Amino acid sequence: MRLPAAQEAAVLYSANHVDAAIGLLRTEIKETAGKGNKQAWLMLFDLYQAASNRAAFDELSMLFTVKFEQSPPPWGESGDASADPRRAPDSRERKDLFVLKPNASGDLAGEIEKFRAFAELTGTVRLDVSKITRISAEEATLLGNALLLLRKRNLPMWFNNLVTLETLLRSNFNEKATEIERYFWLLLFELLILQGKNQEFEDMGLEYAIAFEMSPPNWETYVNSVAATQAKAAGAAKTAAAAASSHTAGPSREDHGFPLKGVISTASANQIAELNGYAANLQEVAIDTTKVLRIDFAFASAFFEVVKGIQLAGKRVIFSNLNELNAALLEAFGFNRYAILVRKKSI
Incomplete structure (x- = not known):
């Protein structure tokens, strides 16, 4: 069954087919059945805004005013636009980024040693594992030992694309566990510690005990000191700003x-890990999407499982400030079965 035009356009945009999404919506608002579909019009505004196409936005605004006899959404231009990830990519130069991938001969072991040496030299590291498409038990052991060593030295670490590596490791799990398979489990345990995923660690520990008839590794707490300091500073700044606002303009804005x-x-593994941590001790989990440009189609199903997991833990999940594109995508994937979707007020 074909999706409604709005949801189909949202899926196209999610897959980064912007022109196709625009073409579909432009056709929709020209057809007799779709002319009055205000959602399609609002999604077009979002697409032109995301593409920074002011001319097309203004042209659509005039047509919208005539059609609906009301003011169109405003062009979202502000003084802090440069800080909005929808306007420009993160321009910070990361000198501690290490992309772990096999060398020309397919060897990963030597690259793992280079990673460890690089991390110790720079003092902080962001490890990207997106290029790893296969890993042996020996390589899993080497990587696990390197990460353990860096963690014990309290070296600040961040990670990109860990979901890919976790999926690869789990693909090596068999119904009948073998000794060589155990090394894939041990690396996955280490990755869960580094991400602060205590509940997943405990759940996997039970599976490990049944599979290998031995006790799993013990949970250990890892604190990224740089991230913790930044979070503390951000919290202090927010508190100070709220206090200043209360003296000058009344109560602070609702969180x-x-x-x-x-x-x-x-x-976005780091953001998702932080979201899970944020949700851990709350009964109502609000997720602000004001600065979300796009939810990538390839990640939408995994993101759905994250939200579903939070809701099934007995929590109320609310997405706030959704633009029409992201709202339609979440509806297409069925997020509204597990979360409340609140659109931003555009007009």
Whole structure:
């Protein structure tokens, strides 16, 4: 069954087919049945805004005013636009990024040693594992030992695309566990510790005990000191700003919840881990999508499972400030079965 035009356009945009999404919506609002579909019009405004196409936005505004006899959404131009991930990519130069991938001969072991040496030299590291498409038990052991060593030295670490590596490791799990398979489990345990995923660690520990008839590794707490300091400073700044606002302009604005930013994709593992941590002790989990540009189609199903997991833990999940594109995509994937979707007020 074909999706409604709005949801189909949202899926196209999610897959980064912007021109196709625009073409579909332009056709929709010209057809007799779709002329009055205000959602399609609002999604077109969002697409032109995301593409920074002011001319097309203004042209659509005039047509919208005539059609609906009301003011169109305003062009979202503000003084802090440069800080909005929808306007420009993160320009910070990361000198501690290490992309782990096999060398020309297919060897990963030597690259793991280079990673460890690089991390110790720079003092912080962001490890990207998106290029790893296969890993042996020996390589899993080497990587696990390197990460354990860096963790024990309290070296600040961040990670890109861990979901890809976790999926690869789990693909090596068999119904009948073998000794060589155990090394894939041990690396996955280490990755869960580094991400602070205590519940997943405990659940996997039970599976491990049954599979290998031995006790799993013990949970250990890892604190990224740089991230913790930044979070503390951000919290202090927010408190100070709220206090200043209360003296000058009355009560501070209502907290819209956990702020997701940019393109939500397999590279958003850190944001997802932080979201899970944020949700851990709350009964109502608000997720602010003001600065979300796009939810990548390839990651939408995994993101759905994250939200579903939070809701099934007995929590109420609310997405706030959704633009029409992201709202339609979430509806297409059935997020509204597990979360409340609140659109931003555009007009």
